[in-house]
Amino acid sequence: MVKEKLSYRDSGVDIEEGARAVEMMKSHVKSTYSEDVLCDIGGFGGLFSLNLKGIENPVLVSGTDGVGTKLKLAFMAEKHDTVGIDLVGMCVNDILCQGARPLFFLDYLATGKLEAGKVSEIVGGIADGCNQAGMALIGGETAEMPGFYTEGEYDLAGFAVGIVDRDKIVDGRDIVDGDVLIGLPSSGIHSNGYSLVREIFLNRGNCDLNEYSESLGGTLGEVLLRPTRIYVKPVLDVLDKFKVKGMVHVTGGGFYENIPRVLPENMGAEITLGSWDVPEIFGEVKRMGNINEDEMYRTFNMGIGYILFVEPGIKKAVIESLEDMGECSYEIGKVRAGIDGVKLCQG
Missing domain, CATH: 3.90.650.10 (PurM-like C-terminal domain)
Structure with a gap:
């Protein structure tokens, strides 16, 4: 039995640093918003209004991916402002292959010890990627998991959703000899x-x-x-x-x-x-x-x-x-x- 009083911080989770990270990333996230985003940062879910103008038979296209071991190089170089672009690119280029126009993106960042400045850099890169893709970053999760990751390391995953008219899905079925x-x-x-x-x-x-x-x-x-x-x-x-x-x-x-x-x-x-x-x-x-x-x-x-x-x-x-x-x-x-x-x- 533990005699001294413990807090969440004593176990390695700093809630205050997490709150500071949220404040630092707000401007990055909001830079991706359009009139279709109906939520603000901090809600339990992201709200996005579908604009179906010009789409007769809408089909949602989704994709998920990560950055992989390229992150190891980011750790070594102490450069964290571009791997978020990689994350968006790996997801959004995939759904683009079926003709989808990207709508919104969600990210997941997990680390052993949360550092607000580093998190802000990473999310800034994700927002940059979303702006390049013309999509909104409407949600995400930052998880601090002490003892799970090596010091200074983190992992990233993302999820993209797009839309395409069913009659305009690109699937390769019409490809013929000579194309x-x-x-x-x-x-x-x-x-x-x-x-x-x-x-x-x-x-x-x-x-x-x-x-x-x-x-x-x-x-x-x-x-x-x-x-x-x-x-x-x-x-x-x-x-x-x-x-x-x-x-x-x-x-x-x-x-x-x-x-x-x-x-x-x-x-x-x-x-x-x-x-x-x-x-x-x-x-x-x-x-x-x-x-x-x-x-x-x-x-x-x-x-x-x-x-x-x-x-x-x-x-x-x-x-x-x-x-x-x-x-x-x-x-x-x-x-x-x-x-x-x-x-x-x-x-």
């Missing part, structure tokens, strides 16, 4: 493959994250922590103008696992190597890890974060439309009948 793959560039490694990245650069290479690299154009830490690109605005613009048959968010599993997810039976894809610029960081990963090409394309996005499938007759117009928005894009391959999965071809 073209248009790739949108990534900002780098995005948020998958970091267990291998850390093994190569940190565990085996003993690299300094703060050392500047001429070939990379920045420090290794800066390059590895570049946040995931959010493709919502350019892709929704394309969907308003053109018939897009299928879309792919290139994440874990790279080209080999993600592209077949949208292809009809007995259809494969030929990817033309050399048709886009592969960021130097992937060359460094390949060289230092002595990794073969197939494994690189099975693990990483290789500089292409998002793919659109369109018929050949409109490919030029789609690329030009993206260019008008300031978006670079590439014709990276074609759909081929009778090919099993993905085949890499020299350009």
Whole structure:
């Protein structure tokens, strides 16, 4: 039996620091609000009013994800203001693949010891990602769990909801032989493959994250922590103008696992190597890890974060439309009948 009087703080949970974190994050969260948000911070649930103008048969599309072991690099670099963008990007790019317009986002942050300033940085990044995606951050949870996480570490998870008209769902069923793959560039490694990245650069290479690299154009830490690109605005613009048959968010599993997810039976894809610029960081990963090409394309996005499938007759117009928005894009391959999965071809 404990004789002295104990408080929640004595067990490692600081309620006052939690309240301070909420106050510090309020401006970030409110920056994402639109007239459809009917709640304020601190309620038990997030309220969002559905605007169904122009949608005849609404379908909600949802997705959830985390940031993965990229967080380990954020801990080492003491940089916490961009991993929230990664969190939003991993969720919202997924639901975008079915043509969904993002509506709202919820986050979950768990840590061993809550630090209000750090939490505010993280949530600031989440709000930045939501603003890039045109969606509202309407709820979340910050959990302080002493003894559960290593000191200074935390985990992030998120949940995105979007909406699409049933007749405009993009699911790949109309893809045919000869259709073209248009790739949108990534900002780098995005948020998958970091267990291998850390093994190569940190565990085996003993690299300094703060050392500047001429070939990379920045420090290794800066390059590895570049946040995931959010493709919502350019892709929704394309969907308003053109018939897009299928879309792919290139994440874990790279080209080999993600592209077949949208292809009809007995259809494969030929990817033309050399048709886009592969960021130097992937060359460094390949060289230092002595990794073969197939494994690189099975693990990483290789500089292409998002793919659109369109018929050949409109490919030029789609690329030009993206260019008008300031978006670079590439014709990276074609759909081929009778090919099993993905085949890499020299350009």
